[in-house]
Amino acid sequence: MTGRTIGARTTVRLTLTEYAVLGLLGGLARPISGYDLRKLIESSVGFIWQPSKTQVYVVLPRLVGMGLATRREVEQRDRPDKQLYRITPRGRSAVRAWLDADEDSSDPDRSILLLKLFFGAQADRQALVRQLIAFRDAYASRLAVYRSMRPAAADTAAGASDEFTALTLNYGIARARAAVDWANAALKELDR
Amino acid sequence: MTGRTIGARTTVRLTLTEYAVLGLLGGLARPISGYDLRKLIESSVGFIWQPSKTQVYVVLPRLVGMGLATRREVEQRDRPDKQLYRITPRGRSAVRAWLDADEDSSDPDRSILLLKLFFGAQADRQALVRQLIAFRDAYASRLAVYRSMRPAAADTAAGASDEFTALTLNYGIARARAAVDWANAALKELDR
DNA sequence: GGATCCATGTAACGGGTTACATGATTCG
DNA sequence: CGAATCATGTAACCCGTTACATGGATCC
Structure with missing residues (x-):
């Protein structure tokens, strides 16, 4: 063994x-x-x-x-x-x-959830839904954080923070939003 | 040393x-x-x-x-x-x-580009643009692949492939699309 | 005659995480 | 009086990748 x-x-x-x-x-x-x-x-x-x-x-x-x-x-x-x-x-x-x-999903990026979902046929529906919700919420709160950072990043007046920070931040926002939207759609699908 | x-x-x-x-x-x-x-x-x-x-x-x-x-x-x-x-x-x-x-960026997910872009102020503008384009293209072709897989995944008639494959595939598509869109916007930004 | 497909594995390395360790000071 | 902040590091472990190795059969 x-x-x-x-x-x-x-x-x-x-x-x-x-x-x-x-x-x-x-x-x-x-x-x-x-x-x-x-x-x-x-x-x-x-x-x-x-x-x-x-x-x-x-x-x-x-x-x-x-x-x-x-x-x-x-x-x-x-x-x-x-x-x-x-x-x-x-x-x-x-x-x-x-x-x-x-999953204690502090980091949704690693996308364990996605892998699990792929095997959804073998899983318990309720458990899946629960985890999907957690996934969405994790990204949603992340999204909120990013959005709150935005003004600071755009803050070119102070001279320090630059356009590049804003640019990359935008990527984070785009990703997070896509994730949230997708999760919501997926939940709707699973509900049927 | x-x-x-x-x-x-x-x-x-x-x-x-x-x-x-x-x-x-x-x-x-x-x-x-x-x-x-x-x-x-x-x-x-x-x-x-x-x-x-x-x-x-x-x-x-x-x-x-x-x-x-x-x-x-x-x-x-x-x-x-x-x-x-x-x-x-x-x-x-x-x-x-x-x-x-x-970067030989077969895998855009690892987001080395994003890190680089974050340090954009220290970089050569042209080099950055070049890499951004490569990034976008990588995701774009990925997106095309995913889209071509879609019908096969939805293929519930054959019994085999299930809704879950389609669901996760959608996530891949959503992410890729978000990446492409963002990259295009970023390129426009950098152009100004 | 050379590439590609079938088919499986070992060994070494590498990058990073977690746990552990220490210790003064300040804040509530 | 206990928790959090400041401040740095070592050791062990873990998961995974890359490189290496082998060899017949088939396709172009």
Whole structure:
């Protein structure tokens, strides 16, 4: 047994990559190889989150070691043998627990929420909504802070603060606003 | 001499944090302590980039070791002594070189550009504009990719792809669009 | 005959965070 | 009297990336 299993089967804490990979396994009907998983990532979650190619090969065996996935070797002629991975029940409940747990989301930028949302089909609706609201609120209050900074940044009279501060601040504002708007739209979607 | 000085005074490659700290030093008229620098960060670049508090104390001496900053100790009664740091000419040219160099910006998200722009007063205008354009274009082509993925994501007929993929994709689109719009506005600003 | 696809992994490095440590002074 | 402010640093850890390594089969 490799590290991190606390007691018999208490809560497991995984890295983001581990959760993501596990989440992907959880969404599949049939086992998959590391190689194919990488391709799947590229054509799906890729735009939110993407690990380095070797990371996948490191994480998969680790999941097996923790009893969250199983591995089966498939021999092939004409091409290299491959390892097929499949999620276990314990794996499923680990993903589920992660998806449902509220993140202490002081920093919404890291977009764990987005990753979770991507796996929404495996999650509890209510938990998702709760987290989406937290996400939106975090960005909203950030937005408020940025806006309050604006006059100070534009303050060219004092000579010190310059146009560049204002420029970058505007970016922060634009991003935050986009996030808030999107979150509201998403919440409406989920409500239907 | 600590590592990284290649030859006599060839180009120095620093970490992002090092550049950022150096950039801050470069914008100041008088030397500053690590403690005050942290506070300065909080009330300025903070919204774009923020290192952990201890990181500052690690980086500052390192800069001194590389000859990019100098340190002077100031004794104080009634409160702990402090170290004041000031940028050196070599430090200035290091920041300058960094600011002016084009980033191979496959990943615009890391927002090195934003940090650079924040230090715009110390940079070459043309170089800045060039990089801003690259930034915008990177996001624009990303935006195009996302948009092309949209129908596939919405494809609930096939049963496979679900609403959640579409939802997260929308976020990517919203962000990218915000970035492009902002970049265009910023370019207009810089043109005046 | 050279690039690309399949397929998996190890080792080293790197950048950064968290936790820990210390200690006087001032403010409420 | 306790909390916050000033002020700086070390050590351990963590997650992840880059570079390196291998090798047959197929496509152009």
